[in-house]
Amino acid sequence: MSVDVDVAGPPGTDRSESERLRERIAAVLERARERTAALTTAVPESDLVAQHSPLMSPLVWDLAHIGNQEELWLVRDAGGREPVRPDLDHLYDAFRHARADRPALPLLDPARAHAYVATVRRKTWDVLAEHPLRGTRLAEDGFVFGMVAQHEQQHDETMLATHQLRVGAPALSAPPAPATRVPVSGEITIPAGEFTMGTSTDPWALDNERPAHRVHLPAFAIDAAPVTNAQYERFIADGGYERPELWSARGWAHRTEAGLNAPQFWERHGSTWWRRAFGVHAPIDPQQPVLHVCWFEAQAYATWAGKRLPTEPEWEKAARFDPVTGASRRYPWGESEPTAATANLGQRHLEPAAVGAYPAGATPTGIHQLIGDVWEWTASDFTPYPGFHAFPYREYSQVFFGGDYKVLRGGSFGTDEVACRATFRNWDHPIRRQIFAGFRLARDLSPHELERADS
Numbered sequence: 264m265s266v267d268v269d270v271a272g273p274p275g276t277d278r279s280e281s282e283r284l285r286e287r288i289a290a291v292l293e294r295a296r297e298r299t300a301a302l303t304t305a306v307p308e309s310d311l312v313a314q315h316s317p318l319m320s321p322l323v324w325d326l327a328h329i330g331n332q333e334e335l336w337l338v339r340d341a342g343g344r345e346p347v348r349p350d351l352d353h354l355y356d357a358f359r360h361a362r363a364d365r366p367a368l369p370l371l372d373p374a375r376a377h378a379y380v381a382t383v384r385r386k387t388w389d390v391l392a393e394h395p396l397r398g399t400r401l402a403e404d405g406f407v408f409g410m411v412a413q414h415e416q417q418h419d420e421t422m423l424a425t426h427q428l429r430v431g432a433p434a435l436s437a438p439p440a441p442a443t444r445v446p447v448s449g450e451i452t453i454p455a456g457e458f459t460m461g462t463s464t465d466p467w468a469l470d471n472e473r474p475a476h477r478v479h480l481p482a483f484a485i486d487a488a489p490v491t492n493a494q495y496e497r498f499i500a501d502g503g504y505e506r507p508e509l510w511s512a513r514g515w516a517h518r519t520e521a522g523l524n525a526p527q528f529w530e531r532h533g534s535t536w537w538r539r540a541f542g543v544h545a546p547i548d549p550q551q552p553v554l555h556v557c558w559f560e561a562q563a564y565a566t567w568a569g570k571r572l573p574t575e576p577e578w579e580k581a582a583r584f585d586p587v588t589g590a591s592r593r594y595p596w597g598e599s600e601p602t603a604a605t606a607n608l609g610q611r612h613l614e615p616a617a618v619g620a621y622p623a624g625a626t627p628t629g630i631h632q633l634i635g636d637v638w639e640w641t642a643s644d645f646t647p648y649p650g651f652h653a654f655p656y657r658e659y660s661q662v663f664f665g666g667d668y669k670v671l672r673g674g675s676f677g678t679d680e681v682a683c684r685a686t687f688r689n690w691d692h693p694i695r696r697q698i699f700a701g702f703r704l705a706r707d708l709s710p711h712e713l714e715r716a717d718s
Contacts, residue, residue, distance in 0.1 A: 284404065285391060288405050289391065291681045292411070294681075295681075298419045298609075299380075303373070306426075308372075316697065317363040319424065320362050324368075326376045326380060327371050329380060330380030330383045331348075331355040332355075332411065332414055334347050334383045337408065347386065354369070412682075417682055419610075420677040423610060433543050441617065442550070442620060443619035444621075447487050450487060450706075451484065452716055453482060453483055453485060453577070455481045460476055460591070460686075467681070469687075473651070474650045482713055483708060484705060486570075488552075488619070490704065494553070495553040495564065498563075501567065504523060511559065511562060514562060517559055517694055518560075526556045551615045552632070554700060556701060568704060570706040571706060572642040577641075581628075582672070582673070592685070594624075594685055596625065601634065601680045606621060606634040606674075606680075608683060609680060610679075615701070616635075616636055634674055634685065636673075636675060636701075643669065646664055647661070669691065671691060672689070674687065677699050
């Protein structure tokens with residue numbers, strides 16, 4: 264589908280700059296909608312209205328919620344237009360109704376939900392054609408449009424996780440993720456010193472990524488790649504799930520109560536571990552990063568391996584710091600947008616790629632696959648940066664600060680590039696496993712190693 268958007272800018276603006284921005288906005292909105300459509304037309308209506316897990320909304324709720332948020336921010340706020348369906352606001356308010364309660368609400372049926380989001384989108388194209396894309400903080404550089412595109416893609420990833428929880432015949436398909444292209448192993452030492460964390464300049468960065476601030480870290484080592492299935496299998500074989508000394512007290516209590524004995528969706532067939540992925544059962548690929556593990560499992564593995572999870576500042580420094588220039592880059596490989604050669608993003612595949620599949624996406628220091636494949640658990644709680652200011656609403660970030668949330672970084676194979684950059688912050692409860700999460704390890708340096716790192 265192509266969208267015809269009037270690209271004429273307001274008086275005094277550079278028309279080519281305005282044109283490029285409108286074209287980018289149209290492209291990211293279109294891409295998100297195409298993905299939403301694919302996720303909500305791949306299954307019968309009975310699957311759209313069903314709740315496949317109490318952790319997740321029915322797919323039809325996510326669909327109409329996407330439209331409602333777009334109506335609130337783009338049609339009503341940015342466009343100043345009359346409401347399309349103000350009677351729906353309370354039904355699709357994520358803070359008013361818990362996920363487990365949403366199936367009992369008088370939700371739009373699938374046909375009406377699709378019609379609603381289509382009506383909202385037609386009005387959005389009208390707003391985009393006329394909007395100055397400047398003049399207020401919400402409008403500047405098309406931020407409000409970028410925010411809505413990111414919101415839709417975040418819900419698309421949530422719907423993808425719902426598809427993974429769904430039981431039945433496969434409904435989604437994609438080509439297999441690429442195999443290893445270069446061998447990757449070992450650790451990379453990140454030298455001590457300051458770096459710039461967060462951003463004050465990325466036009467579409469969300470409030471919890473802001474502002475940019477200087478952080479000093481001692482030297483540390485971080486793994487060049489995420490932990491793989493083969494490595495995690497060794498943890499299981501060594502009794503990792505039966506040894507309480509490897510787990511925190513809270514983690515062991517959760518492991519026991521939940522009956523954890525392997526990553527979610529793993530099944531034992533004889534001497535081989537298999538994994539169910541979107542309705543397909545297959546032996547695990549030993550070279551792919553492990554996923555569907557909770558924070559407590561990642562922490563126990565780290566203890567078993569004699570290491571720890573990286574802190575959030577360590578992860579970001581490893582991903583962004585250029586040791587030659589001292590600059591913090593937007594992506595591990597530089598400033599350019601992700602491509603199929605640099606990262607596994609955008610549901611291009613329905614699985615992580617093997618470690619070493621994206622050498623073009625590595626950092627200058629040789630750290631691979633920090634963006635895409637699997638979200639990576641960090642050791643850090645979700646807290647605001649110094650100078651944080653909630654914008655444009657408290658419920659995106661501020662209400663979660665100080666809660667029982669751990670930070671994840673880097674995005675997964677199900678994350679779109681518009682909602683993924685080296686400053687992007689995700690967060691979830693430490694017990695969550697349905698998300699596409701894995702991890703990599705870090706460690707403190709010994710005194711001898713510190714001397715070498717400082718020399």
